[in-house]
Amino acid sequence: MAGIAFFAASLTLTAVPAQADFRLCNNTSNRVGVAIGYKENDGWTTEGWWNLAARSCEMVLRGSLVARFYYIYAVDYDRGGEWSGQAFMCSREKEFTIRGAEDCLARGYDRTGFFEVDTGDQPSWTVQLTESPDQVPMQALQSRVPMLQTPAGGPRPSMAPPAPRSRNNATSAPD
Numbered sequence: 001m002a003g004i005a006f007f008a009a010s011l012t013l014t015a016v017p018a019q020a021d022f023r024l025c026n027n028t029s030n031r032v033g034v035a036i037g038y039k040e041n042d043g044w045t046t047e048g049w050w051n052l053a054a055r056s057c058e059m060v061l062r063g064s065l066v067a068r069f070y071y072i073y074a075v076d077y078d079r080g081g082e083w084s085g086q087a088f089m090c091s092r093e094k095e096f097t098i099r100g101a102e103d104c105l106a107r108g109y110d111r112t113g114f115f116e117v118d119t120g121d122q123p124s125w126t127v128q129l130t131e132s133p134d135q136v137p138m139q140a141l142q143s144r145v146p147m148l149q150t151p152a153g154g155p156r157p158s159m160a161p162p163a164p165r166s167r168n169n170a171t172s173a174p175d
Contacts, residue, residue, distance in 0.1 A: 020123035022061035022070060026052035027130040030078035034129075036060050037071035037089040037101065037114050044101040046089045046114075048073075057126075064123045071114035074129055083129055085115025 026032045035048030038061070050058050061070075073091065074083040090104035091112040104111040119125045 020064040021059045022065060022119075022124070023057055023059050023126040024050065024052065024072070024074075025057040025126060025128040027055060027128050028076065029054050029131070030076050032074050032076055032129060034058070034060065034072065034074045035091050035096075035112070035114070037073075037087070039067050039069070043099060044089065046071075046091055046096070046098045046101070048091055048096055049094075051077075052129075065119055065121075065125060068119055068121050070117045070119065070125070072117060072127060073112050073114045083115060084113045087114045087116050088112065089114050 022036070024034050024036075031054060032052045033049045034052060035046060035050075037044060037046040039045075047060075050060055052058050071085070071087050071089060072083065073085075073089075076082065088104075088111050089101040090098045090107065090109040092098070092109050096109075098109060100107075117125065117127060
């Protein structure tokens with residue numbers, strides 16, 4: 001991997017038409033692959049891959065958000081590096097939709113660390129992925145909203161203890 005440090009810069013709250021979606025923006029000069037995890041009525045779901053061209057945005061979920069917490073994992077295809085975290089869910093290298101976040105390896109999937117996005121129950125949200133100007137490795141940042149309760153519908157995915165400094169940093173904000 002190249003010595004790239006990443007962070008997801010937060011957006012400011014702006015007036016937006018009555019559209020509600022979960023968007024990801026790639027503000028890097030590289031191609032990025034993105035996977036998302038979320039809780040539905042029937043349990044956890046992970047989906048991937050959205051391939052974002054350099055300096056582009058993509059709607060990954062359309063319509064009003066149904067959960068407070070979403071989980072993102074992204075990789076830089078061109079220079080290496082990733083945006084990851086401590087919420088472990090299932091993924092795979094090819095396009096996927098996976099139900100359930102448990103026993104990933106036993107079910108033939110990869111066990112991947114996603115970073116948590118706390119939307120604060122907003123109807124729409126945007127996460128921006130950007131390269132760090134100083135190229136210094138950084139640890140993933142948690143949401144600035146205190147997490148005092150478990151989201152409705154059950155527990156969040158398993159969270160591992162903090163790892164050594166990683167090559168990413170993540171924050172996000174409502175549209």
